[in-house]
Amino acid sequence: MRLTEKRIAAALRQHGYKLTPQRRVVIGAITASRGQLTPAELYRKVHQEHPNIGLTTIYRTLEILGSLELVCELHAGGSGRSYTIGTPEHHHHIICSGCGEVVDFSGYDISPLEERLTRETGFEIEGHLLEFTGRCQRCRQNA
Amino acid sequence: MRLTEKRIAAALRQHGYKLTPQRRVVIGAITASRGQLTPAELYRKVHQEHPNIGLTTIYRTLEILGSLELVCELHAGGSGRSYTIGTPEHHHHIICSGCGEVVDFSGYDISPLEERLTRETGFEIEGHLLEFTGRCQRCRQNA
DNA sequence: GTAGGTGCAAATCGTTTGCAGTACA
DNA sequence: TGTACTGCAAACGATTTGCACCTAC
Numbered sequence: 350m351r352l353t354e355k356r357i358a359a360a361l362r363q364h365g366y367k368l369t370p371q372r373r374v375v376i377g378a379i380t381a382s383r384g385q386l387t388p389a390e391l392y393r394k395v396h397q398e399h400p401n402i403g404l405t406t407i408y409r410t411l412e413i414l415g416s417l418e419l420v421c422e423l424h425a426g427g428s429g430r431s432y433t434i435g436t437p438e439h440h441h442h443i444i445c446s447g448c449g450e451v452v453d454f455s456g457y458d459i460s461p462l463e464e465r466l467t468r469e470t471g472f473e474i475e476g477h478l479l480e481f482t483g484r485c486q487r488c489r490q491n492a
Numbered sequence: 493m494r495l496t497e498k499r500i501a502a503a504l505r506q507h508g509y510k511l512t513p514q515r516r517v518v519i520g521a522i523t524a525s526r527g528q529l530t531p532a533e534l535y536r537k538v539h540q541e542h543p544n545i546g547l548t549t550i551y552r553t554l555e556i557l558g559s560l561e562l563v564c565e566l567h568a569g570g571s572g573r574s575y576t577i578g579t580p581e582h583h584h585h586i587i588c589s590g591c592g593e594v595v596d597f598s599g600y601d602i603s604p605l606e607e608r609l610t611r612e613t614g615f616e617i618e619g620h621l622l623e624f625t626g627r628c629q630r631c632r633q634n635a
Numbered sequence: 636g637t638a639g640g641t642g643c644a645a646a647t648c649g650t651t652t653g654c655a656g657t658a659c660a
Numbered sequence: 661t662g663t664a665c666t667g668c669a670a671a672c673g674a675t676t677t678g679c680a681c682c683t684a685c
Contacts, residue, residue, distance in 0.1 A: 367659050367664060389649080403667045408650065424567040425621045429649075443615050452613050462600060463624070470595050471629035472586050478568045480621045481606070486614035510684050512640065532674080546642045551675065572674075 354380050357419050371402050375410045384449040385423050385431040425480035443481040447488030495578050497523050500562050514545050518553045527592040528566050528574040568623040586624040590631030
């Protein structure tokens with residue numbers, strides 16, 4: 350399940366952040382997108398309708414949303430940083446190399462591998478990064 | 493198995509790249525390290541013994557080595573880009589959040605998950621990113 | 636000999652910060 | 661009303677590029 354604007358707004362309030370019009374717009378743009386967004390792309394989208402919203406606000410909003418896990422940072426894509434909307438559960442992402450669409454999946458239990466690694470390497474595992482890249486159905490059909 | 497200097501040199505030649513003294517030094521520094529290295533860290537190491545080697549050369553060498561898969565780019569660590577020495581086989585990494593040491597592991601078959609994802613999402617999977625972060629044995633003992 | 640490689644400096648890109656003004660709670 | 665937020669501009673760090681010189685093959 351993807352997070353809605355309402356839920357995100359509630360989470361912000363709950364953590365003592367103010368719900369400003371700028372943040373509303375940024376959150377709206379993120380939830381409206383079905384793909385990954387770089388800060389610059391998000392700025393472009395937002396700036397069209399709201400030319401007074403600055404890039405700094407985009408960065409600061411993304412930082413807050415990231416710290417509350419309302420958005421997820423993606424790594425598998427290109428070089429720069431990019432984000433996608435979060436979900437309430439732990440999950441992973443598949444990113445389309447054609448159009449940038451991001452699809453979540455969950456229900457994959459990585460802990461057996463973690464246990465094996467702890468046994469074999471002596472590491473105490475703290476976290477993991479698991480993402481796939483591929484071609485979504487639409488991009489495959491258009492090819 | 494980690495790649496040796498010799499193998500890397502051979503791979504460079506094979507792809508039509510020249511084996512300059514600067515590249516030898518950079519490759520030597522990478523193979524000598526057991527952890528992840530940012531371009532800046534690599535530069536610092538190299539620059540001590542060879543003050544005439546510039547940062548530009550580090551970047552250009554890393555780009556070539558990366559394109560030949562002789563070094564691997566790491567994502568799970570901090571914000572910036574970092575690299576570690578490659579291996580001939582497909583493998584994944586565990587990165588120590590304490591000291592930065594990188595340990596490879598292989599023998600983990602991710603294809604069942606890929607098939608499930610193709611079935612469920614219609615994506616044709618092209619690649620994946622799988623890394624773990626944790627605390628290595630030494631760092632755990634020192635804590 | 637020549638194509639490719641190097642080092643420097645400058646340009647560029649993405650991101651962060653200082654500050655004065657503004658507005659949500 | 662007060663504190664957090666905003667936008668601008670400037671600062672900053674990392675990476676790339678232009679160019680003249682050099683060198684491995």
